[in-house]
Amino acid sequence: xxxxxxxxxxxxxxxxxxxxxxxxxxxxxxxxxxxxxxxxxxxxxxxxxxxxxxxxxxxxxxxxxxxxxxxxxxxxxxxxxxxxxxxxxxxxxxxxxxxxxxxxxxxxxxxxxxxxxxxxxxxxxxxxxxxxxxxxxxxxxxxxxxxxxxxxxxxxxxxxxxxxxxxxxxxxxxxxxxxxxxxxxxxxxxxxxxxxxxxxxxxxxxxxxxxxxxxxxxxxxxxxxxxxxxxxxxxxxxxxxxxxxxxxxxxxxxxxxxxxxxxxxxxxxxxxxxxxxxxxxxxxxxxxxxxxxxxxxxxxxxxxxxxxxxxxxxxxxxxxxxxxxxxxxxxxxxxxxxxxxxxxxxxxxxxxxxxxxxxxxxxxxxxxxxxxxxxxxxxxxxxxxxxxxxxxxxxxxxxxxxxxxxxxxxxxxxxxxxxxx
RNA sequence: GGAGAGGUGGGUGAGUGGCUUAAACCAACGGUUUGCUAAACCGUCGUAUGGGGUCAACCUGUACCGAGAGUUCAAAUCUCUCCCUCUCCGCCA
Numbered sequence: 216x217x218x219x220x221x222x223x224x225x226x227x228x229x230x231x232x233x234x235x236x237x238x239x240x241x242x243x244x245x246x247x248x249x250x251x252x253x254x255x256x257x258x259x260x261x262x263x264x265x266x267x268x269x270x271x272x273x274x275x276x277x278x279x280x281x282x283x284x285x286x287x288x289x290x291x292x293x294x295x296x297x298x299x300x301x302x303x304x305x306x307x308x309x310x311x312x313x314x315x316x317x318x319x320x321x322x323x324x325x326x327x328x329x330x331x332x333x334x335x336x337x338x339x340x341x342x343x344x345x346x347x348x349x350x351x352x353x354x355x356x357x358x359x360x361x362x363x364x365x366x367x368x369x370x371x372x373x374x375x376x377x378x379x380x381x382x383x384x385x386x387x388x389x390x391x392x393x394x395x396x397x398x399x400x401x402x403x404x405x406x407x408x409x410x411x412x413x414x415x416x417x418x419x420x421x422x423x424x425x426x427x428x429x430x431x432x433x434x435x436x437x438x439x440x441x442x443x444x445x446x447x448x449x450x451x452x453x454x455x456x457x458x459x460x461x462x463x464x465x466x467x468x469x470x471x472x473x474x475x476x477x478x479x480x481x482x483x484x485x486x487x488x489x490x491x492x493x494x495x496x497x498x499x500x501x502x503x504x505x506x507x508x509x510x511x512x513x514x515x516x517x518x519x520x521x522x523x524x525x526x527x528x529x530x531x532x533x534x535x536x537x538x539x540x541x542x543x544x545x546x547x548x549x550x551x552x553x554x555x556x557x558x559x560x561x562x563x564x565x566x567x568x569x570x571x572x573x574x575x576x577x578x579x580x581x582x583x584x585x586x587x588x589x590x591x592x593x594x595x596x597x598x599x600x601x602x603x604x605x606x607x608x609x610x611x612x613x614x615x616x617x618x619x620x621x622x623x624x625x626x627x628x629x630x631x632x633x634x635x636x
Numbered sequence: 637g638g639a640g641a642g643g644u645g646g647g648u649g650a651g652u653g654g655c656u657u658a659a660a661c662c663a664a665c666g667g668u669u670u671g672c673u674a675a676a677c678c679g680u681c682g683u684a685u686g687g688g689g690u691c692a693a694c695c696u697g698u699a700c701c702g703a704g705a706g707u708u709c710a711a712a713u714c715u716c717u718c719c720c721u722c723u724c725c726g727c728c729a
Contacts, residue, residue: 220685253685260685260687260697263697266710278654293709294709459664
């Protein structure tokens with residue numbers, strides 16, 4: 216969320232950002248409530264000041280065994296007025312708060328303005344269209360023949376979007392997870408195994424709540440949410456903490472399953488591994504000094520790209536336009552891998568800077584070396600990488616005419632085999 | 637799930653209704669001393685927010701002692717509800 220003070224002082228900047236993101240502009244309502252809020256506050260505080268002074272006086276009188284009945288009955292009236300003002304204040308404040316929670320983060324100046332995915336900018340690419348001298352099959356054909364991913368039985372056990380990985384498929388996925396985690400550790404990320412369910416405070420901190428509740432699976436009896444990404448528990452590690460400047464940036468990596476309800480998709484978008492309700496992901500999270508967060512964003516993106524290069528997968532990098540970027544981000548890159556069997560790009564990573572947006576909600580601050588007031592940190596994260604689409608790209612790119620899959624060399628020591636089928 | 641004990645600033649930890657503007661210590665920061673390090677000594681030091689101002693550094697109000705409600709002229713302190721932690725018991729991979 217943005218600071219009320221910032222909105223008060225730069226309403227036009229905020230309006231502009233809201234417009235670029237295509238969100239609803241309620242700045243005027245916010246400013247109006249803000250004025251009202253301060254009005255009430257001023258009145259209530261003046262009365263409380265009276266109460267404090269007179270109460271002290273009463274204490275003194277009683278101590279000296281003097282009569283205090285006059286001031287006491289006077290204060291009884293003041294007490295009623297304070298109560299009324301406090302109640303009004305609480306009402307205004309909660310209304311204001313829910314408006315503030317719905318103000319999106321403002322896009323960074325370097326982000327192109329646009330409304331639809333068509334306006335995202337391709338800013339880098341790596342690798343060529345792989346040379347396959349036969350008609351490459353989509354992964355869902357290959358994995359069924361090889362019997363390494365079982366979609367039908369996943370449906371039986373749970374439902375659509377919950378596939379069952381088997382034998383070489385299970386093994387390949389585990390190999391990729393280990394590979395990703397080892398690479399992240401080598402780059403200085405501390406490995407975390409977080410809880411897979413979070414409470415409402417954590418989900419609010421990263422921005423899933425209040426308005427994206429429908430994307431998450433819930434556990435109503437215990438008021439918990441299945442995590443849609445490791446971003447939620449990992450970024451919340453330091454909620455309500457004051458960090459030491461010298462410790463920044465904090466870098467974490469975590470492998471977790473992710474659970475998403477993702478209502479409303481259809482057709483080829485959900486075919487095979489393209490869109491699932493449960494999938495695996497290795498996530499990178501950084502908690503950074505505000506002065507360097509955009510450098511950290513670029514190096515985070517580099518860390519994710521390196522994995523694709525090592526796997527030899529063709530990919531491109533998109534800089535997301537203002538309208539396609541999401542509520543909480545200031546700048547976001549998507550990494551898309553080429554799927555030869557489907558002849559399309561698949562998003563495998565999304566790398567974002569949130570600046571202080573999440574930090575403010577989570578109250579994560581740092582104290583600088585020279586003392587001074589605590590400041591909010593910047594939070595960043597990126598997938599490195601989302602497993603299912605890497606699985607499909609990899610299986611499609613390294614397929615043979617006989618329908619086998621050749622494993623890239625770098626994974627051999629993780630899989631223990633060189634070919635599936 | 638049952639019983640008991642607790643939750644106080646960055647940390648440890650005093651504080652049972654009114655000189656508490658939350659003691660003290662540690663950490664941190666600034667300074668003095670010093671050939672260097674260490675130590676010692678002196679000083680500064682919670683957060684949020686309103687108002688004023690010679691608009692970052694000053695003055696002033698208010699709130700905050702796990703969360704919320706209540707009693708009272710007055711609550712860290714008393715009452716109730718909830719959350720969490722610890723110890724013991726039960727259950728359990």
